[in-house]
Amino acid sequence: MPxxxxxxxxxxxxxxxxxxxxxGSPASAGVTTASFGQVSFLAVxxxxxxxxxxxxxxxxxxxxxxxxEANSANSDIDSEAVKDDVRKExxxxxxxxxxxxxAATEPARSVGVTSDxxxxxxxxxxxxxxxxxxxxxxxxxxxxxxxxxxxxxxxxGLRRFLSNLRSPAVFFNDxxxxxxxxxxxxxxxxxxxxxxxxxxxxxxxxxxxxxGHNEDFGQTLAVWGIDxxxxxxxxxxxxxxxxxxxxxxxxxxxxxxxxxRTPPAGYARVxxxxxxxxxxxxxxxxxxxxxxxxxxDYYSSFRSFYIQARRQQILNGRTDFNALPDFDDLGDFDDFxDFxDFxDxx
Amino acid sequence: MMRTPTKTGPLPxxxxxxxxxxxxxxxxxxTAFTATPAAADQAAEDYMAAILIDAxxxxxxxxxxxxxxxxxxxxxxxxxxxxxxxxxxxxYARVITDEQKAAFQPLFRKYATQVxxxxxxxxxxxxxxxxxxxxxxxxxxxxxSKIVGANPGDQFADLxxxxxxxxxxxxxxxxxxxxxxGIWLAIEQQxxxxxxxxxxxxxxxxxxxxxxxxxxxxxx
Numbered sequence: 001m002p003x004x005x006x007x008x009x010x011x012x013x014x015x016x017x018x019x020x021x022x023x024g025s026p027a028s029a030g031v032t033t034a035s036f037g038q039v040s041f042l043a044v045x046x047x048x049x050x051x052x053x054x055x056x057x058x059x060x061x062x063x064x065x066x067x068x069e070a071n072s073a074n075s076d077i078d079s080e081a082v083k084d085d086v087r088k089e090x091x092x093x094x095x096x097x098x099x100x101x102x103a104a105t106e107p108a109r110s111v112g113v114t115s116d117x118x119x120x121x122x123x124x125x126x127x128x129x130x131x132x133x134x135x136x137x138x139x140x141x142x143x144x145x146x147x148x149x150x151x152x153x154x155x156x157g158l159r160r161f162l163s164n165l166r167s168p169a170v171f172f173n174d175x176x177x178x179x180x181x182x183x184x185x186x187x188x189x190x191x192x193x194x195x196x197x198x199x200x201x202x203x204x205x206x207x208x209x210x211x212g213h214n215e216d217f218g219q220t221l222a223v224w225g226i227d228x229x230x231x232x233x234x235x236x237x238x239x240x241x242x243x244x245x246x247x248x249x250x251x252x253x254x255x256x257x258x259x260x261r262t263p264p265a266g267y268a269r270v271x272x273x274x275x276x277x278x279x280x281x282x283x284x285x286x287x288x289x290x291x292x293x294x295x296x297d298y299y300s301s302f303r304s305f306y307i308q309a310r311r312q313q314i315l316n317g318r319t320d321f322n323a324l325p326d327f328d329d330l331g332d333f334d335d336f337x338d339f340x341d342f343x344d345x346x
Numbered sequence: 347m348m349r350t351p352t353k354t355g356p357l358p359x360x361x362x363x364x365x366x367x368x369x370x371x372x373x374x375x376x377t378a379f380t381a382t383p384a385a386a387d388q389a390a391e392d393y394m395a396a397i398l399i400d401a402x403x404x405x406x407x408x409x410x411x412x413x414x415x416x417x418x419x420x421x422x423x424x425x426x427x428x429x430x431x432x433x434x435x436x437x438y439a440r441v442i443t444d445e446q447k448a449a450f451q452p453l454f455r456k457y458a459t460q461v462x463x464x465x466x467x468x469x470x471x472x473x474x475x476x477x478x479x480x481x482x483x484x485x486x487x488x489x490x491s492k493i494v495g496a497n498p499g500d501q502f503a504d505l506x507x508x509x510x511x512x513x514x515x516x517x518x519x520x521x522x523x524x525x526x527x528g529i530w531l532a533i534e535q536q537x538x539x540x541x542x543x544x545x546x547x548x549x550x551x552x553x554x555x556x557x558x559x560x561x562x563x564x565x566x
Binding site: 131312321 | 399411429433460470480482486490492497503504506508510512523528529530533534536537538539540541542545559560563
C-alpha cells in the first residue's frame with residue numbers, strides 16, 4: 001500500500017493521466033514557471049506575512065526543528081517523541097465547535113465529495129476509458145522508454161527539479177491559504193534546493209527534515225470554502241472535481257510561458273510539459289498497474305483513491321478521523337438482529 | 347553550554363529572562379497538551395502493538411509462501427470479517443440473501459487477505475511501531491503507526507499507517523480497516539463493490555454479479 005497509496009498522495013497522480021501538463025498545469029500540482037515564481041515570490045515578500053514566514057523559516061531550519069527525532073542519526077526512534085509528533089500531526093481537533101479555525105472543521109463539501117458520490121458517472125466512465133487508452137498507448141510506453149534510457153538518479157533529479165520549479169506557486173498558495181508555517185517550509189526548501197541543491201536537482205532540504213508538500217489553486221479554493229462540485233474526469237485533463245478543474249484556468253492563465261511567443265519559450269513550455277508528464281508517470285507505472293490488477297472495477301477503485309488522497313491534500317495531511325464513515329451504521333452479519341439494542345448502548 | 351566571558355557576568359538580561367520564561371510556559375503548555383491527548387486508547391494501542399510484533403515476525407519468514415501464510419493467519423485472527431463485509435457492501439448489506447452471504451464471505455476474505463498482503467509486503471524489512479491513537483467513539487478507535495528508524499528523506503519517513511480497531515459490546519477488539527496517509531482500504535473496497543452492484547442492476551442481481559467478479563478475481 002505505501003507504494004500504491006503514496007502514488008495517490010504524491011502530486012504526480014494528477015500528471016499520471018493528464019495531458020494538461022503540456023500546458024505546464026499538472027491537475028493536482030501548483031503550476032508555475034521560474035519566472036512566475038519569482039514574481040509571486042517578490043510580491044509576497046512585500047507583505048507583512050513575509051516576516052512571519054522568514055521567522056518560521058529560521059525556526060524550521062534551526063537545530064530545534066519540528067521533527068527532532070528525524071535529525072537523529074540514531075536509527076532507534078524515541079517512541080515517546082514520535083508519539084507526540086504523530087499525535088500533533090494526526091490528532092483531530094476536539095469537538096468541531098471548539099476550534100473553528102481548524103482545517104478539519106471546514107465544511108465537508110469544500111473538502112471534497114465522498115468517494116462514491118458521482119452523479120456524472122456515465123460520462124466520467126467514458127472519459128476514463130479515453131484516459132486509460134491514452135495512458136496505455138502513449139504515456140506508459142513513453143515512461144517505460146524514459147526509464148530504460150535514464151539512470152534512477154537522473155530521473156530523481158528531474159523530478160526534484162520540476163518540483164522545485166513548482167515551489168514558488170506552492171508557496172503562493174500556502175500564503176493564500178494562510179498557512180504561514182507551510183509557506184515558510186516551502187520558501188526555505190526553494191532557497192536551499194535552488195542554491196546548495198544545484199538548482200533543484202538535489203533535495204538537501206528534505207535531508208534537513210524539511211519535507212515538501214504540494215498546493216494548487218484548487219486546494220486554495222477549498223480552504224476558502226468553495227464546494228468541490230461533483231467528481232469529473234475531463235477529456236485530456238484526468239480526474240478532478242468541477243472546482244479543481246476550473247482552478248486550472250487561472251493557473252494556466254497566470255503562466256507567463258504561455259504568453260511569451262518566442263521559439264525558446266515555446267520549446268521550454270513543451271519540454272517542461274512533456275518532461276512533467278513522463279517524469280510524473282514513470283514512478284507510477286507499477287503502483288497504478290497494481291491497483292488496476294487488484295481491483296474489480298478500476299474506475300471506482302481509482303476514483304476512491306483519488307478522492308481520498310485529494311481530501312488529504314486539501315486538509316494538508318491533518319487527517320480528519322471524524323469524517324470517516326461509520327462502521328457501526330449497519331452492525332455486522334452476526335449481530336444484525338441486535339441492531340436496535342446496539343443503538344441503545346451507544 | 348556556552349560561556350560568555352564578559353564582565354557583566356552570567357546574569358541573564360531582561361530579554362533572556364522573558365524568553366526563558368515564555369519558553370518554560372510554552373513547554374508547560376505543550377506538555378499539558380501532549381500528556382493528555384484528546385482521546386487516546388491505551389488498550390487499543392497495546393492490542394495493535396502486539397499485532398505489529400507478530401506481523402514483523404511473519405515478514406521475517408524465509409520464503410514468500412511462509413510470509414504469505416503468516417500474514418493470512420494474522421488477518422484471519424485479527425480482522426473482523428463479518429463486520430468488514432457488511433461495511434464494504436454498504437446499503438446492499440441489508441438486501442443480501444443468506445445464500446449470497448455464504449458465497450460472498452469466503453471470497454471477500456480471500457480478496458481482502460490478498461489486498462492486505464500486497465499492502466503489507468511493501469513494508470517487508472521495515473518495522474512499524476504504534477505512535478498513538480484516537481477514539482472516534484469508545485467502540486471505534488484509530489491506532490496510528492510509523493516506520494521505526496526511517497531517515498529523513500526516506501520514502502516512508504513521514505508516512506502514518508492507520509489501523510481502525512473496533513471494540514465489540516463484550517469488549518473484544520478486532521481490526522476492521524487499514525490505511526496510510528488518510529487513505530483507507532475498506533472505504534475504497536466499499537466504493538468499488540457498491541459500484542459493481544449498482545452497475546449490474548443493483549439489489550440481489552447486482553450482488554450476484556459482484557460475487558461472480560470476486561470469484562474470478564481470487565480464482566475461487
